[in-house]
Amino acid sequence: MSVDPIRSVLIVGGGTAGWMTAAALSKIFADHDLRIQLIESEQIGTVGVGEATIPQILLFNRMLGIDENEFIKATQATFKLGIEFEGWRREGHSYLHPFGSYGSDMDGVMFHHFWLNARQRGYEVELPEFCLQVLAAREGRFLRPVPNAKNSPLGHIAYAFQFDAGLYANYLRQYAEARGVERIEGRIKHTRLDEESGHLASVKLEDGREFSADFFVDCSGFRGLLIEQALETGYEDWSAWLPCNRALAVPSERVREPDPFTRSTARPAGWQWHIPLQHRTGNGHVYCSDHMSDDEAARILLDNLEGRPLRDPIQLRFVTGHRRKFWNRNVLAIGLAAGFMEPLESTSIHLIQSGIARLMTLFPDRSFNPADIDEYNRLTLQEYEYVRDFLVLHYRQTERDDSEFWRRCRNLPMTDHLARKLELYRTNGRVYREKDELFNETSWLAVMDGQGVEPRGHHPLVSSLGDREVDARLEQILSVIRASADHMPSHADFIAEHCAAEPDMLSETV
Amino acid sequence: MSRPIETIAILGSGIEAALSAFVLKQRTGLSIARFAETETPALSPVHTVLTPSALQRLETAGLGLRDLLALPGSLPSLGQMIVTDQQTSCNPFGSRGIDWAGIGFHHHWLRARQGGLRLPYAAFSPAYRAMQENRFAPPDQRNLIGPLQHESGLHVHPEALFERLVEGTSVQPLAAAANAVEADLVIDARERSNELQISAQSGEQPFSSWRASTTGWTITIPLRNGALEYPLAGGDEDQLIKQPWRGNQVSIGQAAYSGPSLPGLAIERVLHELDLLVELLPDRDCHPAETSQYNRIWTEEMNELRALTTLYLGGDDARTSERLRMFKHRGYVRPLDTDLVTASDWVVHALALDHVPEHFDPLSMRLDDARLKQELGQLLQRINVVSGEFPPLSVYLQAIDKALGQSRETA
Ligand SMILES: Cc1cc2nc3c(=O)[nH]c(=O)nc-3n(C[C@H](O)[C@H](O)[C@H](O)COP(=O)(O)OP(=O)(O)OC[C@H]3O[C@@H](n4cnc5c(N)ncnc54)[C@H](O)[C@@H]3O)c2cc1C
Numbered sequence: 063m064s065v066d067p068i069r070s071v072l073i074v075g076g077g078t079a080g081w082m083t084a085a086a087l088s089k090i091f092a093d094h095d096l097r098i099q100l101i102e103s104e105q106i107g108t109v110g111v112g113e114a115t116i117p118q119i120l121l122f123n124r125m126l127g128i129d130e131n132e133f134i135k136a137t138q139a140t141f142k143l144g145i146e147f148e149g150w151r152r153e154g155h156s157y158l159h160p161f162g163s164y165g166s167d168m169d170g171v172m173f174h175h176f177w178l179n180a181r182q183r184g185y186e187v188e189l190p191e192f193c194l195q196v197l198a199a200r201e202g203r204f205l206r207p208v209p210n211a212k213n214s215p216l217g218h219i220a221y222a223f224q225f226d227a228g229l230y231a232n233y234l235r236q237y238a239e240a241r242g243v244e245r246i247e248g249r250i251k252h253t254r255l256d257e258e259s260g261h262l263a264s265v266k267l268e269d270g271r272e273f274s275a276d277f278f279v280d281c282s283g284f285r286g287l288l289i290e291q292a293l294e295t296g297y298e299d300w301s302a303w304l305p306c307n308r309a310l311a312v313p314s315e316r317v318r319e320p321d322p323f324t325r326s327t328a329r330p331a332g333w334q335w336h337i338p339l340q341h342r343t344g345n346g347h348v349y350c351s352d353h354m355s356d357d358e359a360a361r362i363l364l365d366n367l368e369g370r371p372l373r374d375p376i377q378l379r380f381v382t383g384h385r386r387k388f389w390n391r392n393v394l395a396i397g398l399a400a401g402f403m404e405p406l407e408s409t410s411i412h413l414i415q416s417g418i419a420r421l422m423t424l425f426p427d428r429s430f431n432p433a434d435i436d437e438y439n440r441l442t443l444q445e446y447e448y449v450r451d452f453l454v455l456h457y458r459q460t461e462r463d464d465s466e467f468w469r470r471c472r473n474l475p476m477t478d479h480l481a482r483k484l485e486l487y488r489t490n491g492r493v494y495r496e497k498d499e500l501f502n503e504t505s506w507l508a509v510m511d512g513q514g515v516e517p518r519g520h521h522p523l524v525s526s527l528g529d530r531e532v533d534a535r536l537e538q539i540l541s542v543i544r545a546s547a548d549h550m551p552s553h554a555d556f557i558a559e560h561c562a563a564e565p566d567m568l569s570e571t572v
Numbered sequence: 573m574s575r576p577i578e579t580i581a582i583l584g585s586g587i588e589a590a591l592s593a594f595v596l597k598q599r600t601g602l603s604i605a606r607f608a609e610t611e612t613p614a615l616s617p618v619h620t621v622l623t624p625s626a627l628q629r630l631e632t633a634g635l636g637l638r639d640l641l642a643l644p645g646s647l648p649s650l651g652q653m654i655v656t657d658q659q660t661s662c663n664p665f666g667s668r669g670i671d672w673a674g675i676g677f678h679h680h681w682l683r684a685r686q687g688g689l690r691l692p693y694a695a696f697s698p699a700y701r702a703m704q705e706n707r708f709a710p711p712d713q714r715n716l717i718g719p720l721q722h723e724s725g726l727h728v729h730p731e732a733l734f735e736r737l738v739e740g741t742s743v744q745p746l747a748a749a750a751n752a753v754e755a756d757l758v759i760d761a762r763e764r765s766n767e768l769q770i771s772a773q774s775g776e777q778p779f780s781s782w783r784a785s786t787t788g789w790t791i792t793i794p795l796r797n798g799a800l801e802y803p804l805a806g807g808d809e810d811q812l813i814k815q816p817w818r819g820n821q822v823s824i825g826q827a828a829y830s831g832p833s834l835p836g837l838a839i840e841r842v843l844h845e846l847d848l849l850v851e852l853l854p855d856r857d858c859h860p861a862e863t864s865q866y867n868r869i870w871t872e873e874m875n876e877l878r879a880l881t882t883l884y885l886g887g888d889d890a891r892t893s894e895r896l897r898m899f900k901h902r903g904y905v906r907p908l909d910t911d912l913v914t915a916s917d918w919v920v921h922a923l924a925l926d927h928v929p930e931h932f933d934p935l936s937m938r939l940d941d942a943r944l945k946q947e948l949g950q951l952l953q954r955i956n957v958v959s960g961e962f963p964p965l966s967v968y969l970q971a972i973d974k975a976l977g978q979s980r981e982t983a
Contacts, residue, residue: 067934090938125674170599170632170850423904425934433898437906485861492852492862497909522576522853526601 066428068276069095074250074265074288075281076102078112078227079397079414081234082122083279086418088241089126098242099273101265103249108231109283109378109398111311113337113344114142114324114408115222117161118500122415126237134561136233137225138340140320141204141553143195145407147512149328152461157512158323159407160195161220163504165539171521173539174507176532178491178520183529185536189511192539194219194546199323203550204557215546222408224324224337224344246273250282253292261392261430262292276428279421280395284402289385289395296386298401303454303474304382305467306332306404310360311346311376315369322553326406328460329362330354331467335405336368340563343369348404353467380404388442389435394421401446406456409449412500416445441498448499451480452506459484459513484515491517575856581755582606583746586614587730588825588842589761590737595846596759597741598634600853606738607746607753614763615730617802620793621649621780621836624665624723629843635736637726642976643736645729645795648708648968649778650699650722652835654924656784661692663924664699664779666711666723667916672947673938678919679903680939682932684948687941693923696951698722698959707962708778715961716954725836727780727793756856759849760823761842764830778965780835788885791835796969804832806885812878816870817863820856822849829874834881837912841877844912845870876913883921896927903929 071087073080084100091098123133133139144160151157165173177189190196194215198204204221211217239245248267256263264274265288280288289295301307320338327334332349347363360375384401388394395401396417402410420441424434454474462468476484479496486492487510493503524532551559580600582593585608593606622630627637640646651664669677681693694700699722702708711721746753781792788805816828825842833841848869852862879891898904899922905915939947963971 090935092938093940094937422935423933424902427931431901433901434904437898437904441906482861482865486865489859489861490855492865494865498907519855522855523600523850525576 067095068426068428070097070099070275071277071279072265072273072275073098073100073279073281075283075397075399076100076231076235076245077108077281077283077397078231078234078411079283079399080279080281081231081238082411082414083281083396083418084238084243085126085234085241086122086422088238088243090422092241097244097275098238099244099246099275100238101246101248101250101267101273104247105249108227110227110376111309111344111346111378112227112405112411113339114145114224114335114405116408116412116500117220117222118412118415119222122418128237131561133233134223134225134557135563137223137229138342138563139223139225139561140339140557141322142222142224142324143199143204143219143322144324144508146199146323146325147328147456147509148325149462150326150333150456150460151512151514153328153464157508158190158193158196158199159505159508159512160190160193160199161222162193162195162215162218164189164507165192165536165543168535169523171523172493172503174493174511175491175521175524176536178517179524179532180529180536182520185533187536187540189507192536192543194543197543197547198550199321201547202319202321202553203547204322204553205550215543216549221322224320224339226339226341226344246271250287253288255292259391262288276392277426278393280393280399281397283398284380286385286395286399288393289387289390289399293390293393295390295395297381298383298386299381300383300403300450301381303450303477304404304457305350305352305470305474306348306382307380308351308356308359309346309348309378309380309405310356310363311344311378312363312367312374313342313372314345314367315372316340316342317369319552319554320557324408327366328462328468330465331359333406334363334366340557342372343367346405347375348406350467353465353470384443384446387435387439388417389438392426392430394438396421400442403446403450403453406453407449407501409453409500413445413449416500417442444498445500447477447479448496448501451477451483452501452509454480455484455506455509456513459510459515461514484510487515487517489517490519490521492521577602577756577854577856579603579605579755580757580759581753582759582761583753584608584761584763584827585610585612585743585746586616586761586763587619587734587737587839588763588827589759590734591839591842592759592761592824592846593741594635594737595633595843596850599632599846599850604741605755606741606743608743609746609762611745613731613734615734616763616838617730617791617793617800618833618835618838619730619733620727620795620800621839622726622728623836623840624725626836626840626843627726629840629847633843633846638976639736640726640728640733641972643728643732645727645732645797647727647776647778647795648710648965649725649727649780650703650708651725651779652924653703653779653781654784655781656925659926661924661926662694662700662703662779663920664694664697664703664722665725666697666699666721668693668920669696669951670720670947672944673935675933675935675938676903676916676919678923678929679933679936680944680948682903682929683936684944685928686932689948691952693920696955698955698962699724701956701959702962703777703779705962706775706777706965707959708965708968709962715958717951717958720951720955727795729795729797756820757854757858758821760821760827761825763826776965776969782835782884788832793835804834804885806832806882806887812871812874814871815863815867816845817858817866819863820854820858822866824849828870829878831878832881832885833877834884837877837881841873841912844873873910873912876908876910880913880917880921883918883925896922900927900929902931903933 331354337344457471
């Protein structure tokens with residue numbers, strides 16, 4: 063064991079980030095001499111949004127060892143097979159970014175090259191038709207992957223959840239408290255640095271209580287109470303790439319069976335989300351205040367709800383970007399305190415999760431080895447940059463020029479990484495994933511195809527198969543995918559059978 | 573619409589050129605012509621070891637293990653025996669132990685070692701005992717340890733491999749001006765000239781031996797009919813070509829980077845380069861986006877390969893120092909962007925060279941001491957049962973000869 067182990071961790075903040083961190087630490091350091099405390103302030107509250115996830119969350123749940131059906135019931139969750147982008151390429155157009163692959167790769171060549179070959183000869187079936195998740199999402203179906211069906215698309219159904227953020231934090235709180243995490247209610251007023259080391263020594267609450275620890279995790283949200291206000295770490299502003307800076311969020315009444323996907327609809331100065339849960343629907347409008355007033359944004363949001371709003375919209379202001387250091391001295395920032403890139407691809411909760419995983423790998427001792435801290439910061443920055451480039455792709459590759467905002471988006475600056483990816487795809491349809499990149503080839507393909515990026519060619523090896531052979535293979539794959547989709551029950555039936563929330567919980571709205 | 577390439581010319585008279593011609597023919601079905609600069613093949617002892625991953629890549633290209641075993645001189649291998657003044661350590665192919673609680677096994681091993689365990693890291697592979705007792709068996713998923721398998725490689729005589737690769741293909745002499753060769757794509761796979769001598773006497777052993785010397789290492793690779801021995805030393809010629817692919821010309825293998833290569837990696841890297849080339853197979857325009865993607869991936873692979881080689885040969889390499897510093901501190905290797913050298917390769921090689929980290933990952937403690945002891949004990953027991961069932965190498969070879977002989981008769 064380390065020579066001088068960390069004996070106490072203080073987490074500041076009880077939002078999704080704080081309780082995810084607390085739950086993970088309490089699980090991993092169970093039976094250890096590690097005191098874990100969490101301070102939160104009911105008076106301040108949490109952002110109260112963050113309801114759509116990506117499939118990696120299953121790994122987090124598995125690590126905690128929680129029962130998935132119980133978790134779904136407790137958080138009023140539904141299943142998510144992807145994100146539908148409506149009007150992003152142009153008005154009236156829509157596509158789904160699915161959590162599953164297209165067709166199946168053949169002879170070491172990715173499937174879409176076969177499709178590109180056929181399409182360049184006039185084949186009319188669109189790429190999404192070759193993805194089980196797309197068909198299922200469109201038809202409101204859901205099924206968990208079927209064990210022992212490795213050769214069928216049914217064996218590989220990747221999915222995530224859409225859940226109530228407040229209930230999720232509560233759920234994790236119960237989990238963490240049951241494993242010894244001490245929760246402290248109160249508002250932090252002051253922070254004190256150690257004069258010699260410059261490390262954070264303690265935090266002091268309004269009521270005068272003072273708490274010290276070896277290691278602090280700042281989960282205090284946008285304000286970055288420790289990482290910024292105490293340590294003055296600095297912030298990298300990414301608005302040049304991701305200009306949206308405000309959001310209005312409002313829950314609405316559920317008026318129909320929930321879709322197994324999140325919807326993102328382009329609006330004149332941003333976009334609107336629709337996240338169907340078991341008991342209600344989450345809605346929000348993300349926009350850029352340079353191009354739209356708050357009143358106009360609120361009107362657009364409320365005019366486009368499926369059901370009655372359940373309260374007034376709340377407004378959130380943000381600047382996209384990240385702290386110059388995610389980990390500075392003995393303070394690690396996780397969640398919104400670390401950075402925020404906007405919720406277009408539901409990445410924030412994942413970034414919390416991957417921050418926690420990285421912390422576990424590089425968990426410090428009291429010497430706080432600078433090499434470990436640099437490594438954490440390097441890996442995290444890389445992850446953020448890859449995500450940013452994927453988000454920029456959605457905005458930049460639009461055909462829309464119907465508003466000032468979209469015209470600005472078409473001219474967003476490119477990074478080398480994004481430029482390279484686009485050029486490779488345009489040339490011969492090649493899609494590459496960097497080793498540590500969150501979004502895989504399918505995601506890049508889905509969005510590049512969905513946004514209308516057209517390759518000029520395809521992998522040359524496909525041509526050597528001959529047109530008839532390629533067409534026959536495509537037809538066969540299509541029929542397997544179709545048959546697999548037919549086998550899936552409806553999303554509503556699946557929930558009803560396995561994980562419907564209790565009726566009394568259904569009445570407990572926001 | 574793209575204009576597919578139809579012809580590939582390969583320059584070179586050694587194994588790397590023959591391998592390129594074979595793999596590209598099999599994988600692309602295109603018309604391949606090879607042009608040799610010398611009449612007799614330039615063969616090098618560095619092409620004697622086929623790692624498990626090289627075997628897999630060859631299998632994909634249509635040259636299976638059975639075929640390779642049938643070549644004169646082929647001898648199965650379980651890894652390397654590394655001999656320095658201080659110690660002799662086994663370095664079997666494949667993984668060791670089980671990553672309990674999602675934590676790399678080496679952290680659990682380190683923890684147990686700090687608690688008094690005397691067994692080396694490699695002892696948690698079934699190949700460890702087999703290497704010492706001169707036994708061999710290929711991996712078998714059905715045995716007691718299931719997915720915790722050792723992996724097996726193969727020592728092949730370069731001449732035999734060369735003959736097999738060129739079987740039935742023709743070769744033309746390469747005129748003085750290599751750029752006079754016309755094809756849609758030209759692969760330069762010319763090697764440095766090398767001496768190939770069967771020099772060492774060695775019994776049949778299922779591993780190569782790497783003996784530290786004053787200038788580097790002496791590598792001995794046993795075959796069925798003798799052994800190849802050659803020196804491995806840091807060279808001053810380890811220049812990377814910055815862009816192995818320019819226009820319609822791609823340099824592969826030593827023609828692209830001729831630095832020293834650890835046994836096994838010389839062939840594996842050529843196969844990797846060929847796989848990457850097939851993945852990015854160009855059309856006749858050879859677009860800069862694709863060639864620069866190849867060059868980018870290739871450079872990263874070669875830099876990592878060179879850094880790992882430096883671990884053995886010494887010298888200045890910032891990567892090597894950084895990897896080693898992080899590893900020795902807490903057993904950590906950052907996630908790598910490369911296929912040829914992985915993070916677990918660094919762990920295996922660093923430990924084989926006795927670079928033992930000071931600290932283990934505290935997450936190993938998710939398994940309490942008693943449980944760790946119990947798990948390790950049970951694992952060792954199962955490993956011992958499995959490796960105890962490996963037949964002596966000589967018995968295995970007889971069985972192989974019989975099986976191959978029978979199959980030849982039936983054929
Ligand atoms: C508009 C919008 C939409 C989003 N949608 C998604 C999505 O769909 N999917 C997704 O993955 N993510 C989404 N996110 C991100 C997601 O909401 C956050 O990553 C997640 O909620 C984590 O927030 P947090 O815990 O870091 O911060 P918060 O929820 O803000 O929590 C901060 C905590 O710190 C406490 N605190 C602050 N100051 C003090 C103090 N002085 N004293 C004591 N306590 C204090 C607060 O009480 C609170 O408990 C979205 C974010 C926004 C803004």
